[in-house]
Amino acid sequence: MKTTITSIIITLIISFQLQSQTLNQEITKDGASPFLLGKIDKNGLTSENYNSWFTKNYNDYNVDESIIQLLEPKLKAYHITLFMGTWCGDSKLEVPRLYKVLEACNFPTDQLTVVALSSKPYMYKQSPNHEEAGLNIHRVPTVIFYKNRKEVNRIVEHPVETFEKDILNIVTTNDYESNYQIVSQIDHILKNDGLNGLKKKSKTLVKRFDGKVSSMFELNTYGRILYGSNKSDEAIVVFKLNTKLFPDQPRTYMSLANTLGFFGDSKQGIEVLEKAIKLFPENQDLKDNLKALQSI
Numbered sequence: 593m594k595t596t597i598t599s600i601i602i603t604l605i606i607s608f609q610l611q612s613q614t615l616n617q618e619i620t621k622d623g624a625s626p627f628l629l630g631k632i633d634k635n636g637l638t639s640e641n642y643n644s645w646f647t648k649n650y651n652d653y654n655v656d657e658s659i660i661q662l663l664e665p666k667l668k669a670y671h672i673t674l675f676m677g678t679w680c681g682d683s684k685l686e687v688p689r690l691y692k693v694l695e696a697c698n699f700p701t702d703q704l705t706v707v708a709l710s711s712k713p714y715m716y717k718q719s720p721n722h723e724e725a726g727l728n729i730h731r732v733p734t735v736i737f738y739k740n741r742k743e744v745n746r747i748v749e750h751p752v753e754t755f756e757k758d759i760l761n762i763v764t765t766n767d768y769e770s771n772y773q774i775v776s777q778i779d780h781i782l783k784n785d786g787l788n789g790l791k792k793k794s795k796t797l798v799k800r801f802d803g804k805v806s807s808m809f810e811l812n813t814y815g816r817i818l819y820g821s822n823k824s825d826e827a828i829v830v831f832k833l834n835t836k837l838f839p840d841q842p843r844t845y846m847s848l849a850n851t852l853g854f855f856g857d858s859k860q861g862i863e864v865l866e867k868a869i870k871l872f873p874e875n876q877d878l879k880d881n882l883k884a885l886q887s888i
Contacts, residue, residue, distance in 0.1 A: 619710075628678045628708040630720050633701075634691060636708075642678055650688035655696045659756035664697040666763040669739060673705045675724055676733040680711070682749050683733045690735060693755045716820045725821075728779040730814045731772060737762050748772050774801045775814045778833075782826060790829055798836045808838040812847055824855045835864075842868060842875045853885045861885050 616636030620626040626641050637646045674690065676683040694704065709717045709724060709732060717729060727736065731749040737759075738744065744762060748770040751758040761768040770776065777797065781790050805811070811834040818827035831848035838844050845868035852861035865882040872878060 625679065627710070629710055630708060631723075632706050632708045637678075637687070637691075645684045646688045648688075649685055650692050653689040653692050655692055656754065656756045657696070659760055660693070660696045663756065663760050663763065667694075667697050667699055667759065668703070670744070670763065671703045671705070671738040671741075672699075673707070673723075673736045673738070674733060675707050675709055675727075675729045675736075677709050677711055677717070680732050682731075686733050686750050686755075690733070690755055693759070717817060718820070728775070730775055730817045746770055772810055772814075774805055774810060777801075778811075778814070778830065787825055787829065790826070794829065794833055794836075797833060802837060805837055808834055808841045808844050811837070812844070815847060815851070819851060824851065827851055828855075839871075842872050842878055846877065846881050849881060849885060853888060858885050858888045 615630075616628060616632050616639065617630050618626050618636075618639075618641070619629050628636050628642070636642070672694075674687070676687050678684075705723075707719050707723045709719055709729070711717070717732065718724060727734075733747075733749065735747040736743055737746065745766055745768050747755070747758055747762075750771065752768070752771065758768060774797070777800075778790060781793055785793070811830050815827045815830040815834065818824075818830060828848065828851055831844065831851055834844040835848055845864055849861035849864040849868075852858070852864065862882065862885050865878055865885065869875070869878050869882065
């Protein structure tokens with residue numbers, strides 16, 4: 593309880609400090625690595641603590657000029673919002689590449705919004721003003737393309753091919769499918785059919801995506817985002833789905849059991865772990881989790 597209260601206080605302090613949303617606010621606390629939080633721009637990304645990786649990955653990337661010629665006249669009809677983390681390895685690699693592509697296209701800077709998110713447990717993948725709220729930001733970087741104020745498509749974590757090819761698809765045929773399609777499908781169901789709709793369609797989702805999800809972390813991370821957004825029931829359904837898609841991964845059962853326990857259903861969480869231990873009798877993490885839940 594003490595840790596939870598402390599986390600809330602820290603969140604409130606940071607939120608209060610950044611309410612004005614001055615560009616390129618840097619958080620430096622307790623000797624931890626500094627990170628940018630809230631709205632930022634290239635000046636922030638090329639400042640002292642971030643310039644080494646930004647400039648290297650920017651300079652190392654070779655833009656496909658043949659695609660740029662096709663892309664430049666079309667891209668200016670769009671607005672782009674980029675969510676990233678200066679603490680995130682994928683963001684460090686991909687964001688400089690994206691900037692280089694956009695600059696090669698002479699993309700207007702006033703049509704690009706960049707928001708740096710936190711990695712801290714009390715504010716996981718969130719910003720002080722919550723620009724990410726309702727946008728299903730579960731991986732960073734996420735690049736959202738808008739036209740006439742409506743989302744057209746997005747690139748999630750990294751391009752499927754290259755930024756040039758992916759963006760060209762989005763602004764032309766737009767039959768582009770980003771990474772983590774199962775998360776996109778679940779988010780769509782939740783927004784249109786709600787929690788009951790997701791429960792009803794869970795079996796269909798398992799059949800559709802069985803063997804097509806790269807790892808248990810796709811839904812595990814998404815469940816954590818739901819959990820952090822006070823959507824505990826939705827998170828529990830997602831974690832249950834994960835145990836169906838990855839029944840051979842002990843961690844899926846631990847995520848489900850711990851979430852159940854945290855939200856007051858330790859009895860069901862214990863049952864989940866007991867069943868998992870029968871499947872993985874030598875797994876010490878499962879046994880330790882069981883003891884922890886039993887002590888609540």
